[in-house]
Amino acid sequence: MNGRVSLLGAGPGNPELLTLIGKRRLNEADVVLYDRLIDPSLLAFTNEKATLIDVGKMPLHHKVKQSKINEMLVSYARSEKKVVRLKAGDPYVFGRGGEEAQILKKEGIDFEIIPGITSAIAGLAAAGIPITHRDFASSFHVITGHHKKDGQQLDWNNIASQEGTLVFLMGMAQLSNICQQLIKYGKDKKTPVAIIQWATQWRQKMVIGDLSNIVELVNKKGLSSPALIVVGNVVRLSEQLNVTRPLKKVHVLVPYSQRQRLFNMLGDLGATADFYQRTTVKSIPVKLPNLDSYSAILFDDFIAYKKFVQLLLDCGQDLRALVGKKILVGNDSIAKQLHNQGLLVDEVITDKKSTGHLLEIGGQYPMYEDTEFLSLYHRQQVKSLLFDLTEFNAVIFPSTVSLMDFKSALNHKQVGQLKNIIAFAMGKSIGDIAKRMNFKKVINCRPNINATIEQVKEEFAGD
Known part of the structure; x- marks a missing residue:
């Protein structure tokens, strides 16, 4: 089959x-x-x-x-x-x-x-150019800039006679010839032309001219492939219809999540956000220890808490098993997540050395000294990071785990590229780890998405 x-x-x-x-x-x-x-x-x-x-x-x-x-x-x-x-x-x-x-x-x-x-339509829209408009173009024509290997030429007489918008894909190497042929076969040399490079992305660039001068303008501005070549009067609408937002041309890397709140809010402000992949979590089968032996429970992260609750349920118990015990976490972000689940945290601890007889519940390895550790899950290795990090302005870390996922995916070259990136750490403990890396700057944010987005705006909106 x-x-x-x-x-x-x-x-x-x-x-x-x-x-x-x-x-x-x-x-x-x-x-x-x-x-x-x-x-x-x-x-x-x-x-x-x-x-x-x-x-x-x-x-x-x-x-x-x-x-x-x-x-x-x-x-x-x-x-x-x-x-x-x-x-x-x-x-x-x-x-x-x-x-x-x-x-x-x-x-x-x-x-x-x-x-x-297709970029032949969306790429124009991203630059404020409608491919059709009742006052300028009632049709459009999408044309390849490549020739077949047999050397067969495009039908320039037919193409130049079209009154609609012309869009050439994969044509930058032929830009000069395209302009010459259109003029030769009857197009007015003052016909507007737009070159749009990396359409819909943070690095989108555009040059506008006409058939007589666009090659010179492109060479002056340094545009190259991949780019769209747009020929027609609809190009004139770009200045009026091109939308500008405060974080336009800002490129931010964020950890992938199902809800995508960071990603969505950055995009709404005009930034280009990209994901990096997360480690996957696999449960470790364990026996529930005697909780009466401990005066406090320390959760390393929210995943550990969820795995622990499931373990209780599997053993016929629930959160009432925690009555009379102090609930500890390592940062405010975890405390907020537990609060949203209906569990109040007694203390956010910052010292890696614990006090009292407590049970630390976490992933594969303990994060604190002098604790009894219950390992409930392990993480599978993150796939390599496929980005050139010199293309990014910033990276946002909502949690310690997201930072460690990012770090584990870096190769040697990418570690060196961190010096060009600003890290936004949503919590002091996350920022402390980030500061030991090679980032251009680390900005500590409150563990709140709205507050973090405001700090990103403060950093970049005036650039």
């Missing part, structure tokens, strides 16, 4: 522009073959057992040949794997998705097409 291949469009760049079914397919996948231009945050949606394979292509250099990619899709599917072919934009818009689908059909492989938002 064969598996299934999902040819999945990742959208134009911003991870929130992935479709809901696309997110679900990533979570279900056994194997993901991903392109160079996809946002690495999308890989945080995969499960911990998924095999991730980079098959990205650079201009004039293909890391993995298309024929090999086709073979891999067929081979993994025949091994009964759920395979996702993750492609930038839409699989069927100059993404060779049609060719891959033909191969899969020929080989009898079950496959599906999951559309993605």
Whole structure:
């Protein structure tokens, strides 16, 4: 029995522009073959057992040949794997998705097409350019800047005669020729042109000119691939319709979470937020100790608390087993989480040396001295961090565990890149650990998302 291949469009760049079914397919996948231009945050949606394979292509250099990619899709599917072919934009818009689908059909492989938002439309919108407008363009035409290997040229006479918006993808290497051909075949040399690089992302840049001067302007501003070439009068609307928000062009790394509150609030303020993956938690089967032997219970983190409650229930007990015992935690964030669960903390301790006969409940290793330790879970290793950290302005750590997850995923090169990043630590104890790393600056925040976002705004909104 064969598996299934999902040819999945990742959208134009911003991870929130992935479709809901696309997110679900990533979570279900056994194997993901991903392109160079996809946002690495999308890989945080995969499960911990998924095999991730980079098959990205650079201009004039293909890391993995298309024929090999086709073979891999067929081979993994025949091994009964759920395979996702993750492609930038839409699989069927100059993404060779049609060719891959033909191969899969020929080989009898079950496959599906999951559309993605194409940059040919979304990229313009992100720069304030509507691809159609009743006063400027009633049609649009999406054209590849690449030629086939046989050297066949585009039909410039037909293209130049179109009255709608022209959008060229993968055309930066041909920009000069595109402008020359459009003018040669009848386009007014003063026709507006916009070049949009890294559309929908924090590093989005745009240059506006016309067919006669856009090449000079692009060279002056240093824009290059990947970029969209937009030709037509709708370009004139960019100045009026381009939306500006206080954290535009700020790039922030946050830990992945189901609720995504940090991610969402940063995005609403115009920042580009990306996820890093978290360790996965596996329970350790243990016997419940005699709680009457302890005067206090110390919870290392909220996960330990939840695992402990489950252990009580499994043993036919509940939180009444804690009556008469002091409840201790290591920071205000854990105290707040327990408060939300209906349990009041007696003390937030800062000294690593404990006093009294207490039971420390945590993960794989104790965090304090002179305690009896109950290990309820262990963490599986975080997958490597796929980001170039020089591209980030800041990273936010809501908890000690999120900081340790981040730290464990770094390679030697990335450790050196921390000197360019500001760390926002949501708690003093988290900040103390962060200060022992190589960050440009560590800013201690109250363990509150709204307060942390305000500090991010204070730091960057005036830049």
